[in-house]
Amino acid sequence: MICAQQLENYQTQGVVVLRGVFKDWISTLNRGADYNIAHPSSRAITHQSADKTGRFFEDFGNWQQIEEYRQFVEQSPMAAIAAQLMQSKRVQFFHDHYLDKAAVSSVATPWHQDMPYYFVEGMQNISFWIPLDARQKQFSLKCVAGSHLWPKLIMPTKWSNSAEFYADSSEFMALPDIDNGDDQILSWAVEPGDVVAFNFKTVHGANANNINSVNRTISFRLVGDDARYVQRPGKTSPDYPNINQHNGEHLREDWFPFIYG
Numbered sequence: 171m172i173c174a175q176q177l178e179n180y181q182t183q184g185v186v187v188l189r190g191v192f193k194d195w196i197s198t199l200n201r202g203a204d205y206n207i208a209h210p211s212s213r214a215i216t217h218q219s220a221d222k223t224g225r226f227f228e229d230f231g232n233w234q235q236i237e238e239y240r241q242f243v244e245q246s247p248m249a250a251i252a253a254q255l256m257q258s259k260r261v262q263f264f265h266d267h268y269l270d271k272a273a274v275s276s277v278a279t280p281w282h283q284d285m286p287y288y289f290v291e292g293m294q295n296i297s298f299w300i301p302l303d304a305r306q307k308q309f310s311l312k313c314v315a316g317s318h319l320w321p322k323l324i325m326p327t328k329w330s331n332s333a334e335f336y337a338d339s340s341e342f343m344a345l346p347d348i349d350n351g352d353d354q355i356l357s358w359a360v361e362p363g364d365v366v367a368f369n370f371k372t373v374h375g376a377n378a379n380n381i382n383s384v385n386r387t388i389s390f391r392l393v394g395d396d397a398r399y400v401q402r403p404g405k406t407s408p409d410y411p412n413i414n415q416h417n418g419e420h421l422r423e424d425w426f427p428f429i430y431g
């Protein structure tokens with residue numbers, strides 16, 4: 171399913187684009203997204219500020235409530251592709267993340283890594299960023315090649331005001347100046363059916379959606395054999411209150427089921 175070059179890209183650059191792999195699933199995912207927008211969960215967040223036009227809406231953890239998301243998670247080739255790219259025998263489902271940026275929104279997604287926001291550590295993990303609308307390169311996901319191998323995690327911040335996400339951020343390093351540095355930035359124009367797959371440690375972001383159509387994306391997050399629970403210095407995003415886990419444990423299977431292997 172995955173060729174040697176795609177695997178090497180994922181392993182060395184922390185990101186790979188796969189063309190057309192989910193094209194048979196786009197109408198199902200669109201129906202799921204429509205339902206998600208109409209029935210946001212209590213975890214939904216809308217980023218909007220007085221000085222910015224448009225809005226940026228996110229929701230998390232709905233796959234067991236939204237039948238179309240559940241079908242995709244359980245029946246699409248995603249889990250098998252994840253096993254190959256992560257080089258993992260088994261695949262555990264972590265969470266789904268729906269994002270949409272309104273047409274002509276001036277809200278960008280800042281550079282960040284996902285892992286510091288999560289209670290997960292390890293190298294075998296993957297996000298499938300699946301655009302539901304075609305995206306020109308300029309409005310697509312941007313990833314910093316090789317950043318999944320950086321020695322320390324980047325300090326997470328609140329997207330609304332750039333404040334530190336945790337009260338104590340001493341274990342994290344500051345975000346380098348990506349836009350003025352030498353790092354290679356990878357990004358691709360994408361069509362519905364394509365996926366950008368990236369590691370939880372890969373630094374990524376997206377420009378504001380300045381064009382006259384909405385940008386909708388569904389991301390699915392999965393983990394592999396070496397994933398372990400880690401206590402972060404505060405409430406994570408998404409937050410799972412009462413998870414009742416300790417450092418070094420596998421994620422609990424009743425909440426994060428195995429979907430492959």
Ligand SMILES: O=C(O)CCC(=O)C(=O)O
Binds near residue numbers: 267279387
């Ligand atoms: O689509 C975007 O603007 C950002 C996506 C993102 O940060 C993610 O899927 O982790």
